[in-house]
Amino acid sequence: MAKQYPVNEIFTSIQGEGFYVGTPCSFIRLAGCNLKCKFCDTDHKVRMKLTPEEILQRLDPTPNLVVITGGEPTIHDLSPLCSALSDAGYRIHVETNGTRDFETMFPFMFHWITVSPKVDTQIIPRAYDEAKWLIPEWSIKEIDWNLARYNFLQPVWDDNYNKNLNLCLELLKECPDARLSLQIQKIIGIK
Numbered sequence: 001m002a003k004q005y006p007v008n009e010i011f012t013s014i015q016g017e018g019f020y021v022g023t024p025c026s027f028i029r030l031a032g033c034n035l036k037c038k039f040c041d042t043d044h045k046v047r048m049k050l051t052p053e054e055i056l057q058r059l060d061p062t063p064n065l066v067v068i069t070g071g072e073p074t075i076h077d078l079s080p081l082c083s084a085l086s087d088a089g090y091r092i093h094v095e096t097n098g099t100r101d102f103e104t105m106f107p108f109m110f111h112w113i114t115v116s117p118k119v120d121t122q123i124i125p126r127a128y129d130e131a132k133w134l135i136p137e138w139s140i141k142e143i144d145w146n147l148a149r150y151n152f153l154q155p156v157w158d159d160n161y162n163k164n165l166n167l168c169l170e171l172l173k174e175c176p177d178a179r180l181s182l183q184i185q186k187i188i189g190i191k
Contacts, residue, residue: 003080005055006031006046008071012060015067016185018114019130019150020093025065027191028055028081033071035097037118039134039156044071052084059090069095074102082108098123098147115148123147132181135168136160140175152181 008029015023031046050058059066066085068078074096085092091111096102098115101124115128119137123144131148134156145151153171155164168180185191 002051002053003077004049004051005076005081007048007050007055008043008045009047010055010058011191012063013185013191015065016183016190017154017181018132018152020065020112021181021184023065024063025067025093026059026063027067027069028059030068030070030073030076032075033097034075034099035072035118035121039137039158041157042071052081055081056084056088064090065093066090067093067095072097072100074100074105077106078102079106079108082106082110097121098128100124116154117144117147133178135164135171140171143175145175145177151175151178153178154181154183157183157186 008031010026010028012026015021015025031044033044073094082092093112093114094110095114095116098117099121103126112129114130114132115123116132116134117123128148130150130152132152132154133143135153137156143151153168155161155168172178172180
């Protein structure tokens, strides 16, 4: 029996955050997470259970970039899904909270790994491509600047968004190697 994944949604849009902002891509949002963050804005409901082949059938063939996100996608065995995506010619990015040692669970090489560390969690050290530090959840002194190749300060999207954004702008003056990441998809009103 083929592996089935608890899928919340599959859609094509642009990457709204981080290094690849503005890049056309398809998203596979898997349901479930191992954390319960107070500011989380993600719907964790399982809307369908799909095999890797069924997921491929629902993906837009262009662009060939796929982002596997969640919840926390690494709570699932991603090997069958990633193998199917890779065989179909997709470049595969994953977004994780960094709390799971997924390289030992499924040693698949992702093309890009984004970590969004959460306060009061143990982050598994590895070679992340980018880290999105949510402000004001993190202070400058708490940020591990060596966790990723690129570090982004991202304002938490809540009732204090403008205050959070202004704090990011102030903190960037102290962190010349960091960049600002806005959730462009929310600002322009797309998925």
